[in-house]
Amino acid sequence: MSQSIIPVKIREHLIPFFYEEFKGVEAHYLNKRVKACKISMTSSIGKMLRITLEKSGYPLKEIDKIGKFNMYIAVSDSEASKTASAKIYKYVSGQYSFLKVPYQVAEDINDILEDQFRIAFVNRVKGALRFSPKTKVQDIISDFMVEYSLDEYGYKIASLQRLYNRSVAENKTMSRMQSKVSNRVLNYKG
Known part of the structure; x- marks a missing residue:
């Protein structure tokens, strides 16, 4: 089977978070820490990816037998310049299928990952306060910022404090999955 890359650019500030939180195989390659994370087609993200792929040129055979997507995440180990990149790809036989992820779908994937990131952040703060109120x-x-290198991507304690305060005021952490996606995201290009 050949490897067909489906380019989906992930927002840079999300990459260190998912690098740490997704289960995958880690390695070092050209002064970078890399991780390949398998995404099952039966997972919530895998299902969304499967239904959003579009044919690009040739007829597709047996879409339901795709099996898995992989997220390839790379974070530079160099202290001089921190860089991060991530792509989603899948294995296919090039003789049967050519797929693409439309631009809007790539934006939607980033919005879902952003929601997961923010929910995890708010829950981390709430949980820490519950067990250590002082x-x-x-x-x-x-x-949290140090753990996920967020300062490298322009995040500030004050902005994350506002994000947390807004979420606490709403009193329903998961409600952000019900609302229109906010364009108030650092590195947002919409």
């Missing part, structure tokens, strides 16, 4: 919110946010 801890300052800013300290928890700072720890």
Whole structure:
């Protein structure tokens, strides 16, 4: 089977988060830490990817037998310049299918990943406060930022504090999955 890359650019600030949180095989390649993460077609993200792929040129045979997508995540180990990149790809026989992810679908994938990132962030802060009520919110946010290198992508404690405060005021963390996607995302290009 040949490897056919389906280019889906993931927002840079999401890459270190999913690098740490997705299960996958890690390796070092050309001064970069890389991880290949398999995404099952029966997972929620895998199902969304499968139904959004479009034919690009040739007829597609047996779309339901695709099996898995892979997310390839690379983070530079060089202290001089931190870079990150991520692509989603799948294995196909080039003789039967050529697929693409339309631009709007790539944006939608990023919006879903953004929602997951924000929900995880808010839940991390809430959980830490529940078990250690004397801890300052800013300290928890700072720890989250360090863990996922968010300062490298322009995030500030104050902006994440506002995000947390808005979520707490709404009192329903998962409600962001019900609402229109916010364009108030750092590195948002819409």
